[in-house]
Amino acid sequence: MPVLNVHHIAIVVPDIDHELDFxxxxxxxxVEHREEVPEQETVVAIMPVGGSEVELVQPTTETxxxxxxxxxxxxxxxxxxxxxxxxxxxxxRLKAKGIRLINEEPVVGVGGSRxxxxxxxxxxxxxxxxxxxx
Amino acid sequence: MPVLNVHHIAIVVPDIDHELDFxxxxxxxxVEHREEVPEQETVVAIMPVGGSEVELVQPTTETxxxxxxxxxxxxxxxxxxxxxxxxxxxxxRLKAKGIRLINEEPVVGVGGSRxxxxxxxxxxxxxxxxxxxx
Numbered sequence: 001m002p003v004l005n006v007h008h009i010a011i012v013v014p015d016i017d018h019e020l021d022f023x024x025x026x027x028x029x030x031v032e033h034r035e036e037v038p039e040q041e042t043v044v045a046i047m048p049v050g051g052s053e054v055e056l057v058q059p060t061t062e063t064x065x066x067x068x069x070x071x072x073x074x075x076x077x078x079x080x081x082x083x084x085x086x087x088x089x090x091x092x093r094l095k096a097k098g099i100r101l102i103n104e105e106p107v108v109g110v111g112g113s114r115x116x117x118x119x120x121x122x123x124x125x126x127x128x129x130x131x132x133x134x
Numbered sequence: 135m136p137v138l139n140v141h142h143i144a145i146v147v148p149d150i151d152h153e154l155d156f157x158x159x160x161x162x163x164x165v166e167h168r169e170e171v172p173e174q175e176t177v178v179a180i181m182p183v184g185g186s187e188v189e190l191v192q193p194t195t196e197t198x199x200x201x202x203x204x205x206x207x208x209x210x211x212x213x214x215x216x217x218x219x220x221x222x223x224x225x226x227r228l229k230a231k232g233i234r235l236i237n238e239e240p241v242v243g244v245g246g247s248r249x250x251x252x253x254x255x256x257x258x259x260x261x262x263x264x265x266x267x268x
Contacts, residue, residue: 002161002162003161003162003183003184004184005183005186009214011260013258013259021231022233022256022257022258025231026227026228027216028137028224049137049138049139050137050139051184052139052140052184052186056258074259075258075259076254076258076259076260077211077214077259077260082161093160094161097155097156097160099156099160122156124145124153124156124157124209124210125145125208125209125210126145128161
């Protein structure tokens, strides 16, 4: 199967530390690490859950797409990322089916991974990220 | 660890069949089964992904909370559900921490499961569902 797993769920927040009362202290998840992602003008706190992760994403500027999304819609679910075994093959198939892509080719994501985003217009209103496995 | 896994991601849509071009034909997921959930006035199409599921949720009336959410915000991510090993223990801990709950005690969810929802005000703007494992 080309889609292996829910890799992560990303939640955009104005202040990661302010949100840890719920995710860490109350729910019991643990921030495994934090990472600055300069390309996306964000900092990300990664909390493993089973074979997936919850990512809290905090914009570090006011000009990024993430910051504008936060200003417009408020904090909450931002995107879901699926791990795939062959991202080029999946992107080729999506293009052949007329699916609208934000990234026609893989770009660099968190931790140097290879990722691509599908446009919500083609995915039930959901911003879908794909990440290459391994 | 009390939180075991991402059990499912729920996406609210006006018409499940219309959305399968992306999730099934293009992305390659498979609808394992559909279920009417009269208590929630919805029908749900369940697509396994690794150890999790993507659920497409279609309101069957215009009066349910889900239908109103769809009318107001449009289709897209609705909630994320985490599988826990002891839902009573988790709810007790959340209450002790002052987390706002929609369900103070478990209620019946999809497939007769025992579930409870956490209010988005206490969970970074995310509607969080908890489901008892097993």
